[in-house]
Amino acid sequence: MTTKVADDWRLRGQRYRLEGERCEHCGEMIFPPRDICPACKKPTKTTHTLSGRGEVYTYSTVLSAPQGFEVYAPYTVAIIKLEEGPMITAQLTDVASADIEIGMPVEMVTRRIRTQGDDGPITYGYKFRPVFLGQGAE
Amino acid sequence: MRDVAIIGTGEIPVDEHWTTGIRHLMLEAGLSAMRDANIESVDALYVGNMLSGEIVGQSHLGALAVDFMGLDNAEAFKVEAACASGSAALRVGTMAVASGLLDLVLVLGVEKMTDTSGQETSAALAGAADAEYEVSQGISFVALNALLMQRYMYDYGWKREDFANFAITAHANGANNPFAMFQRPISAEMYARSPIIATPVGLMDASPICDGAAAVVLAPAEFARALSPAPVKIKASAVGMAPLAVHDRKDPLALEAARISSRKAYAQAGIKPEDLDFFELHDAFTIMAALSLEAAGFAERGKGVQLALDNEISLKGRVPMATMGGLKARGHPVGATGIYQVVEAVMQLRGLAGANQIPGARLGMTQNIGGSGATVITHIFEAMS
Missing domain, CATH: 3.40.47.10 (Thiolase/Chalcone synthase)
Structure with a gap:
C-alpha cells in the first residue's frame, strides 16, 4: 500500500487533531467525520474535536506485517473506545506488548506512522499510549 | 419472479x-x-x-x-x-x-x-477494510480478525486452543477433496505449534493465499x-450489510450483517436453521467460523466455539461445515471462494460428495463474508432430483 501525499493532507484534521463531528440533531459523537450521522441518518456538519482519551477495547501484536509496515514489526494495533463514545483503530506506543490489557486507559499522541524510503513522504498521525506512562515522557 | x-x-x-x-x-x-x-x-x-x-x-x-x-x-x-x-x-x-x-x-x-x-498480496487484501482509518494504521486483514478473536476470548473466556477443532475439521474434510489446496489432516498439536501471525491468530487459524x-x-x-x-434450486439469495470498519460497528462481535443476511435467507426459503443438512460458512479465520455459527442462529452469543469442541461441526454432527475442506483447507482464493462453496453445496445435494457425502442431504446453505463482516451474502439450495 502506498500512502499518497494528498491523502495525508486531506486527513490532517483527523490525523493530527482527532477532529470528528457532533450530530446537531441527536447529539451522537462521530469519528471520523461522515457528514451523515450514523445514528439518526440526518446531515451533520458540526466539527467536534475529541479528547484523545479512551481505553483499549481489543488489541493484537502484528508479527507478520503487510507491505510498507515490515520494518516496524512487531507492533501492536488496537481498537480504542474513546471516552466520547466512538471507537478508533490505531497503534499502541510506549508500552511493551506483554503489558497491554483490554480496558487499559490510553491517550492519543502524535507519532510518525510510516516512512516510504529515503525520498518518500513521511506520514504522521495518532497513536495511543498508556495514560500512566505519559507524564513527562516526551 | x-x-x-x-x-x-x-x-x-x-x-x-x-x-x-x-x-x-x-x-x-x-x-x-x-x-x-x-x-x-x-x-x-x-x-x-x-x-x-x-x-x-x-x-x-x-x-x-x-x-x-x-x-x-x-x-x-x-x-x-x-x-x-x-x-x-x-x-x-x-x-x-x-x-x-x-x-x-x-x-x-x-x-x-x-x-x-505474500506482503504485496496481504497489502492488497487489506483493501477490503477501511483504507483511510484501518489500513493506514498498519492493519492487515489478519490483524482485523485477531482484534475480534482477542476480544471474543476476553468476553467469553475461551483460550486459543479451543478454536483448534475448526481447523482440524476443515483439514479432515479437505483430505478427501481432490480440488482442495491442503489434502492432509492436521492434529491439535500441529495447531498449537503453528506460528503466530498476529496475536492470537496463528497460521492454523488462517486460510491460505x-x-x-x-x-x-x-x-x-x-x-x-x-x-x-x-x-x-436456489431457495434463497440474501445480502446483509454492516459498517465497513470494525471500529464503526456498535457490537463488533455480533457480525450483524451475517445475522441480517441469514435471517432474510431463512425467511425466503421458509425454513429454520435446524432444517439445514449442512452450512458452508466463511471460515477464513477460526474466529469467523465461531461468529458465523452464532450470527446464523446455530449457537448463542459466545457459544460458537462450543459447537466445535463438541464435534457438532463434523460431517456427522448437528451443523456440518466446511464439508469439502472449507476456506481453511480447500483454500480461499478470495473472489472465487463464494462459488467454490456453491459448487461443493451442489455436489452434496446431488449426492456426489464421495467420502464426505452427508447422507440424504436435501437442503444446504452457503455464506460468504466480505471483509471482516461488512458484506455477508447467504444462499440456500435445495435438491430438485
Whole structure:
C-alpha cells in the first residue's frame, strides 16, 4: 500500500487533531467525520474535536506485517473506545506488548506512522499510549 | 419472479498455479461448468473477483472472459465485494434470471493471488477494510480478525486452543477433496505449534493465499429438469450489510450483517436453521467460523466455539461445515471462494460428495463474508432430483 501525499493532507484534521463531528440533531459523537450521522441518518456538519482519551477495547501484536509496515514489526494495533463514545483503530506506543490489557486507559499522541524510503513522504498521525506512562515522557 | 436453478458446475484445483494465468483459470472453470450443463452459449457471464487489478494488473475481467471463452453474444462484467465477490456475482446472476431478463447465465469466481509476494498480496487484501482509518494504521486483514478473536476470548473466556477443532475439521474434510489446496489432516498439536501471525491468530487459524476458479450455470427452474439430470434450486439469495470498519460497528462481535443476511435467507426459503443438512460458512479465520455459527442462529452469543469442541461441526454432527475442506483447507482464493462453496453445496445435494457425502442431504446453505463482516451474502439450495 502506498500512502499518497494528498491523502495525508486531506486527513490532517483527523490525523493530527482527532477532529470528528457532533450530530446537531441527536447529539451522537462521530469519528471520523461522515457528514451523515450514523445514528439518526440526518446531515451533520458540526466539527467536534475529541479528547484523545479512551481505553483499549481489543488489541493484537502484528508479527507478520503487510507491505510498507515490515520494518516496524512487531507492533501492536488496537481498537480504542474513546471516552466520547466512538471507537478508533490505531497503534499502541510506549508500552511493551506483554503489558497491554483490554480496558487499559490510553491517550492519543502524535507519532510518525510510516516512512516510504529515503525520498518518500513521511506520514504522521495518532497513536495511543498508556495514560500512566505519559507524564513527562516526551 | 421466476425460481432459479443451478444446472452445471465446474471447478479447478485450488493451488499455487504458477503455470496458469488468470484468463486460463477462468476458461477452465467456466467451460467445465458449461460442459456439465451441456450448453454451448450463455446470455451473460458475471465474474466475481477482488484483486485482478491490484495483483495481475488486469481489470475488465468480463470482457477478457467472454473473449477467450468464445462467448461472443454474452454480456459480461466483474462484480466486486471483497471476499464475498463470488457470491455477489451469483446474486447478480440470480436476479438476472429470476427477473426474466436473461435465461442462461454463467457465474464465475476467480482469483490469482500468488503472482506477487505474500506482503504485496496481504497489502492488497487489506483493501477490503477501511483504507483511510484501518489500513493506514498498519492493519492487515489478519490483524482485523485477531482484534475480534482477542476480544471474543476476553468476553467469553475461551483460550486459543479451543478454536483448534475448526481447523482440524476443515483439514479432515479437505483430505478427501481432490480440488482442495491442503489434502492432509492436521492434529491439535500441529495447531498449537503453528506460528503466530498476529496475536492470537496463528497460521492454523488462517486460510491460505492461493489461486482458483469455480463456476456455475444458472437457468430458470421451470426448464432446469429438461436441461440437467440433477438440478439444484436456489431457495434463497440474501445480502446483509454492516459498517465497513470494525471500529464503526456498535457490537463488533455480533457480525450483524451475517445475522441480517441469514435471517432474510431463512425467511425466503421458509425454513429454520435446524432444517439445514449442512452450512458452508466463511471460515477464513477460526474466529469467523465461531461468529458465523452464532450470527446464523446455530449457537448463542459466545457459544460458537462450543459447537466445535463438541464435534457438532463434523460431517456427522448437528451443523456440518466446511464439508469439502472449507476456506481453511480447500483454500480461499478470495473472489472465487463464494462459488467454490456453491459448487461443493451442489455436489452434496446431488449426492456426489464421495467420502464426505452427508447422507440424504436435501437442503444446504452457503455464506460468504466480505471483509471482516461488512458484506455477508447467504444462499440456500435445495435438491430438485
